Amino acid sequence: MTMRFFATPQDAEAAFYDALERADLEALMAIWAEDEEVTCTHPGGERLAGFAAVREGWRQVFAGLQRVSVRVTDPVHRQGILLALHSLHEHYSVPGEEAARPPVIASNVYVRGAQGWHLLSRHASGAPVAVSADVSATLH
């Protein structure tokens, strides 16, 4: 496994979505920090912790995945010195599907190391189908 160098979190993010669209596991894992503290939560899934578990999770995702294209909207970025947070909406398009899927909400945290910026944590969850202002029942 060779980590790629990314000068900015934005560079790492662009590579992430490129690898995702190509379902390229090696390219995708080269974006993650090689770190036992990486965590990844796929929509509806448990939290995967550690590089090996995160890799196996993505292997399973790609094994079942149709080719998709991803469009990102509504970015909220906060850049620190060692960490950066990118919150955004991901819109997945699957060839042959006419109806738009609800977006996925993603919180991606990048960490800066000797090899530049890499993904430290990803938390993704499906947005509700019908967006409602009522969140009173959603805590549990």
Next chain:
Amino acid sequence: MTMRFFATPQDAEAAFYDALERADLEALMAIWAEDEEVTCTHPGGERLAGFAAVREGWRQVFAGLQRVSVRVTDPVHRQGILLALHSLHEHYSVPGEEAARPPVIASNVYVRGAQGWHLLSRHASGAPVAVSADVSATLH
């Protein structure tokens, strides 16, 4: 609205769960950064962005909430200079309920400012219901 001073993300986190258990909206919002870039995603919910929207979301949560107690496990912390990430599992207990609920996965990002550390982003989603070996055996 008066922000409280928190010397560390851990201090802010302890105050967060204390306010959550007491369903104290003012105490809870005093933990958030007063910032248009705050975001909060409740389990199953849309992403709320901006202090006012986050506050309104918590107001609705508390309006519908039974009193709960929260136990936090499996912390994965990464401390930066201006940002800190706390990934963890939250276990909610509701008086009168015997069965344990599946945990909530939370990614809480704190930001350091003139008033110390405050919550910048919270992303929470329900972990899948664990299928025990006994249950899975009955499915086949």
